[in-house]
Amino acid sequence: MHKRAITKRKNTLALKQSGGHSPQSDTPAPEPFRLGTMVLATLREPREKVWGALLALNAAGLTLEGIELSSFDDATARVLEGEPLPAAVLFFPMWRVERVAMDLPEGSLPSLSDRFHSRTRREPSEFLAKVANYKDRGRAGA
Numbered sequence: 809m810h811k812r813a814i815t816k817r818k819n820t821l822a823l824k825q826s827g828g829h830s831p832q833s834d835t836p837a838p839e840p841f842r843l844g845t846m847v848l849a850t851l852r853e854p855r856e857k858v859w860g861a862l863l864a865l866n867a868a869g870l871t872l873e874g875i876e877l878s879s880f881d882d883a884t885a886r887v888l889e890g891e892p893l894p895a896a897v898l899f900f901p902m903w904r905v906e907r908v909a910m911d912l913p914e915g916s917l918p919s920l921s922d923r924f925h926s927r928t929r930r931e932p933s934e935f936l937a938k939v940a941n942y943k944d945r946g947r948a949g950a
Contacts, residue, residue, distance in 0.1 A: 872898055875894060
């Protein structure tokens with residue numbers, strides 16, 4: 809276990825020293841947290857979790873369009889009733905961000921996006937990508 813941690817640190821250091829390029833190749837390392845990626849953010853002071861579409865992640869903080877995880881069931885119920893998802897564009901300064909994880913299934917547990925789709929038969933991106941799409945259009949026109 810200890811050897812794995814040391815190897816992981818060495819690989820991370822090599823990646824940083826190479827400017828984000830993999831030491832084995834000349835191609836840039838993939839960036840998993842791209843605009844529109846569905847994420848689950850864990851925050852501190854107060855402790856809360858937020859699920860949504862990533863808009864920005866930088867040294868200043870995290871910006872996403874989403875909902876508090878505690879209201880996930882209520883939000884899906886509203887969508888089933890034909891109402892819009894009660895999402896908001898949220899910014900959290902980095903000192904509050906404890907963890908940001910991609911919304912992926914874990915073993916037999918479905919992702920939150922999969923749960924949303926199985927309950928509503930609609931994709932989260934139908935509701936949460938509107939700001940990300942707007943931001944992309946603004947860049948394209950610039």
